[in-house]
Amino acid sequence: MKKLLILPLLIFTAFNSNAQFKALGVKLGVNYGAADIKEHFNSGGTDYTYATEEADVGLAFGLFARAKVHHFFFQPELLASNHETRMKLSSIKFDSLMQLKQTRVDIPLLFGYSRKDRIRAFTGPVFTKLTQNPVFSEKFFRDELGSVFNGGTWAWQLGFSFDMGPLMVDARFETNLGSLSDHVQIKGQNFNFDHRMNTIQVSIGWDFVH
Numbered sequence: 001m002k003k004l005l006i007l008p009l010l011i012f013t014a015f016n017s018n019a020q021f022k023a024l025g026v027k028l029g030v031n032y033g034a035a036d037i038k039e040h041f042n043s044g045g046t047d048y049t050y051a052t053e054e055a056d057v058g059l060a061f062g063l064f065a066r067a068k069v070h071h072f073f074f075q076p077e078l079l080a081s082n083h084e085t086r087m088k089l090s091s092i093k094f095d096s097l098m099q100l101k102q103t104r105v106d107i108p109l110l111f112g113y114s115r116k117d118r119i120r121a122f123t124g125p126v127f128t129k130l131t132q133n134p135v136f137s138e139k140f141f142r143d144e145l146g147s148v149f150n151g152g153t154w155a156w157q158l159g160f161s162f163d164m165g166p167l168m169v170d171a172r173f174e175t176n177l178g179s180l181s182d183h184v185q186i187k188g189q190n191f192n193f194d195h196r197m198n199t200i201q202v203s204i205g206w207d208f209v210h
Contacts, residue, residue, distance in 0.1 A: 022073065022117065022209065023066035027170065029203020031058040033083045049090045056084035060106070060201060071113055075122060079106040083197070105129045108157055123158040126174060153177070159201075166210035174199040 040049050062079035083102045105128070112122025129152045159172025175198050 020068050021066075022068045023064065023075075023168075023207045024209050025064055025166075025168070025205050025207040026062070027064055027077075027079075027168070027203045027205030028061045029059070029170065029201050031060055031081055031083055031199050031201050033058070033085065033197045033199040046091050049088075056086065058082040058084050058102075060203060062106075064205060068114065068117075071115055073112050073114055073120065073122075075108075075110040075112065077106070077108045077110070079108070080104070081106050083199070085197070103131045105131060110157065118163040119160070120162070121160045122172075123156070125177075126155040126157050128153055128155055163207070163210070166207045168205035168207055170201075170203045170205060172201050174201065 040047065058081060060079050060081035062077060064075060064077040066073055066075040081104050083104070085100045087100055106126055107129075108124060108126040110122040110124035112120050112124075114120040154177045155174050156177055157172045157174045159170065161168055161170040163169075
């Protein structure tokens with residue numbers, strides 16, 4: 001994790017050797033993520049369906065910096081974020097709703113184009129490190145449902161932002177390049193599936209350099 005945190009600094013330092021330092025600030029936003037999962041499996045002779053029920057809004061906050069060369073810029077960020085998804089585990093005997101809550105550290109490394117400093121378009125990779133993933137359920141599976149998320153994965157973001165004085169407004173779309181999880185464990189048995197999430201994030205930021 002420490003090596004990963006050094007990566008944005010190294011890229012920013014190399015880029016900044018020929019660049020103009022443009023921004024340093026804080027940001028706060030909301031995430032809305034949607035996953036499309038519907039899997040069928042059998043455990044102990046009982047057929048189950050494991051499917052996405054509903055996605056909820058989560059929060060994101062952290063730091064950003066920006067350096068610019070001509071009309072191009074590099075913007076590394078360090079964010080803490082959370083995402084919530086409701087899953088439904090169904091069988092002929094019962095239905096169980098589960099609330100999956102992810103707490104993550106996200107490191108976007110964004111490259112973009114700006115004809116004018118106030119309006120920007122960008123894209124770039126994001127490393128996501130999962131720090132917590134508690135599962136809350138209304139049924140006994142709360143104690144029998146194993147960890148369903150991998151520790152870390154890469155995603156890709158694209159979006160745009162604009163400034164109103166020191167206030168920045170940012171909107172972006174994120175899609176996972178790797179699987180957030182590849183199985184669910186129930187009663188000690190692993191059942192394979194590919195969990196990827198698309199996320200829309202809207203945030204506001206404050207630039208202390210402006």
